[in-house]
Amino acid sequence: MKRLFLTPAIALFAFAAQAQTWAVDKSHSKVGFTVTHLMLSEVDGNFKTFDAKVTAAKPDLSDAVFDLTADVNSINTDNDRRDGHLKSPDFFDAAKYPTLTFKSKSFTKVEGKKYKAVGDLTMHGITKPVTLDVVMTGPVTNESPRGKQEKVGFKVTGLIKRSDFSLGTIPVTVVSDEVELKAAGEFTKQDGSVAEKK
Template sequence: MNKVLGILGSLCVVGTMALNASVHKLDFAHSNVGFSIKHLMISNVKGNFKTYEAAIDFDYKTKSFNTFNATVDLASVNTQNEKRDKHLRSKDFFQANMYPKMTFKMAEYKKMSDNHGVMTGELKIKNISKVVQFDVEDLGVIKDFKGNNRVGFTLVSKINRADFGLTWNKALEFGGFAVGEKVKITIDVEAIEK
């Protein structure tokens, strides 16, 4: 009898967790996968990726992620300069014809405060996988005009592009290099509860 009650109690806990957790779909019109990198050591060049998708499972009660997995189409890179974008798609950088996707799979999310957390996971570019961390700002939950729950987040990380085989560069006459080593990744997410 006690064993049966224990099983029922466990099922109730799991059921409560499931009710709090919600799967979301991206609102692509209000989301962005962006990056920035130093150019000639004096300015930041910014760009984004036009094509991407994500699986998001967010728990409203604990304000934490159960799942955050993303896939980015590297051929969709966009820096507002077609010549540069073509170079980024080439073998000097992404080699997008051979390695078309960049992926991120969350392994752990630690809530640091009501609106801040740290997400750890595996980032894969050009078949090279590294563990990276994103600082996550929770921008809140709101109902839209149709009564749908929407959540907003900003995820920020910095990576060394050489860690992923993105090593192309050009030395400058006065010292330094044309392209910076560190890449800042900024992901803005607005997602709708399914």
């Protein structure tokens, strides 16, 4: 009977012992979104300040676990007035909810390099499960002045509804309820040394 309780703990310990961390190269990564304005045009935005990491025990990263945090106050839509409105209580209420996070719970292969990532997205104080489409490129070995580095790229897309997170009461005829999430990241495998970013 004790064995049944110990097995999950042993499996978790084994994963932790073998897992490798891949750190995001922020100069080659972006976390953004797109909404439709007046049912006519698309408006793009991004978060300038963010951090992300991928943890995986398998060399092909088919068991990847994603962890992302973004600073809501760094939101950028190329319009200062609009950015200020988005940070206000009318939308994100950045003073009260300064960060948004995503933590994956599963990473399932669809075909080739295409995967589905399921996890919890938290913003505006609300946590909801979301499913994201992921395309993985690599991993590859990259030559640098400091030696060989293993790198991998991920392109992530998905759709959410701002109403699910109570983000604004503006009618959908003005700003769409559907928000397209778009992120692209380059990650470097960590070996205990400081990874070069260039």
